[in-house]
Amino acid sequence: MDAKLKEANSGMGGCPVMHGSMTETGNSNTSWWPKALNLDILHQHDTKSNPLGEDFDYREELKKLDVAALKEDLKALMTDSQEWWPADWGHYGGLMIRLSWHSAGSYRLADGRGGGGSGNIRFAPLNSWPDNVSLDKARRLLWPLKKKYGNAVSWADLILLAGTMAYESMGLKTFGFSFGREDIWHPEKDVYWGAEKEWLAPSDNRYEDVAKPDTMENPLAAVQMGLIYVNPEGVNGVSDPLKTAAQVRETFARMAMNDEETAALTVGGHTVGKAHGAGDPGTLSAEPEADDITSQGLGWVNPNQNGKAANAITSGIEGAWTTNPTVFDDGYLELLFGYEWELTKSPAGATQWQPVGIKEEHMPVDASDPSKRVMPMMTDADMAMKMDPAYRAICEKFMADPAYFRDTFARAWFKLTHRDLGPQVRYIGPDAPKEVLIWQDPVPAGEKNYDIGGLKSAIAASGLSVSELVSTAWDSARTYRGSDMRGGANGARIRLAPQKDWEGNEPARLAKVLSVLEPLATAFGASVADTIVLAGNVGIEMAADAAGYELSVPFEPGRGDATDEMTDAASFASLEPIHDGFRNWVKKDYVVSPEELLLDRAQLMGLTGPEMTVLLGGMRVLGTNHGGTKHGVFTDQEGALTNDFFVTLTDMAYTWKPTGKNTYDICDRKTGEKVYTATRADLVFGSNSILRAYAEVYAQDDSFDRFVNDFVAAWVKVMNADRFDIA
CATH class of the missing domain: 1.10.520.10 (Peroxidase; domain 1)
Incomplete structure (x- = not known):
């Protein structure tokens, strides 16, 4: 045997797995072609990744759940402080509320993505966002209950229920809770969270003009990479409550909240718990996705915590907002409006506000040592509630009518945690409210018995x-x-x-x-x-x-x-659609290509790659193009359901010549005569190797029946996508 061949076969030549090929460093053979259309978004939650199998029905499993027992276990958990992660004042309520909030709070109205409906906070990038420091600990504290109740409750439901039960344990009458959120089982890599390549890059990158919050790039809602909402220290970390108020207003509007709901969530969210910035954030270990294997999925390990809750470091801001941080009361508004406030720095160096001349009895006790009192604080976003005229008027209304505030907050919290669960017909459980809310997009029952x-x-x-x-x-x-x-x-x-x-x-x-x-x-x-x-x-x-x-x-x-x-x-x-590749239309030229827009729309509609392909090909020959254009109508029988689109697209009798940024002539290869016209949304089904493979199936001589049946099945799927009242 040749000496080199013998060495290679003996294994002495080195590791047989290419370095980095099994990590994100070398995660794709197609990375050689960065502009190639990536269809992974259509199949990102393939059943092969689900350990529960194709036959698992979460809504059936929910029928086995002892809801009352789970709620009592959650309330007991709130005051069962663990040595490995001690609770502030012996109560995990603030931590669990933050977990629920940050799980639900990634929702954005523009494309409906984000939110707590899938338990995605368990995975990157959300599990490692700078704004989510220490929430890995909250999930581990919930693990004994997930272990106990098993598949009868999803992580997505458990995470949001934990915050709701935290509020109840601290004295709030909540609006209700619905189960029904199914877990995903791997990261949603294809959700666009921003183009930045570093955490907390200046928010200027997301705006045409940072002074005009409504110029933030769509579909984004948070002001910086790695934040849920706004920077609590001010715009780009520079304190100015009125500028922060403008960002708060735009950000919360993009998360489906009006001014009153925004103010209620800010007040109610900061009525309990505290922020943590008691030391140097630079001493923390890496985030969960980057930390050492011995951390076992935990991150931000604090070598200086020494078993004390008060030593925790998360945002870098330090302190509680109220005198009684484990009680849902009126303390937030009483302190915010009862004192003047001045800028200061936390021990971690973060900008925050402190009251001037506060009485000792209004100061909260230390989170670990009840024998001493410490200074409360407010963030720039909190000061916005006092300084912005619209928010101030709402807060004054809350102060004048505490019962109204509690009801408004309870409803806003319910909306925050249920906005992406869908219409009321999908709600499950004994605490699901019966009141119909306009943001649930109510539809009356229709008649079934007619001719x-x-x-x-x-x-x-x-x-x-x-x-x-x-x-x-x-x-x-x-x-x-x-x-x-x-x-x-x-x-x-x-x-x-x-x-x-x-x-x-x-x-x-x-x-x-x-x-x-x-x-x-x-x-x-x-x-x-x-x-x-x-x-x-x-x-x-x-x-x-x-x-x-x-x-x-x-x-x-x-x-x-x-x-x-x-x-x-x-x-x-x-x-509102600004494009529809299925009807060969884009409202105007965008930075994103027409084929990428088509792919995004198909994913939102729940279509697979083959379904997207067969629907588009069928729609073309039916003559459904917007405005009656003939682009992609590769047939002489327009209005007849044929597979001509695919037959023509794959026929080597033609050549394809650009005539504009998004228009092409399909010409006879021999004569050069123009036969058809097309757009990128047509030609991608011939140029992309995966889509071409699908197109070739439907172009085959033996595939007409398959084409028709697949088209009808995909059509019916689209027509019934919102029929949650049928199996």
């Missing part, structure tokens, strides 16, 4: 085209976001403001179609929502018939019609 066949016949005879029928149904349903279970066809909000006027919905065409469908809905006793979806099905059946294929698209009746009074028009503005 569906007769209505279909009337729609088919209405004179509306395949394109008009299918486009209207699609536009009604495409707003659905699996990120927070908002949008969708149920409710027929496409006929209400603001959706009826959205450019992406082609208001003139929409008005024409609705003028035909609404009278038919009334005549047959159906909801408009059902009629719109049924009309789309009829259009597909007509298109299949034109292709010589007999087809019946499955239909599930029972959608209801929402009213203007049931619609929070302001929050629905965030659902």
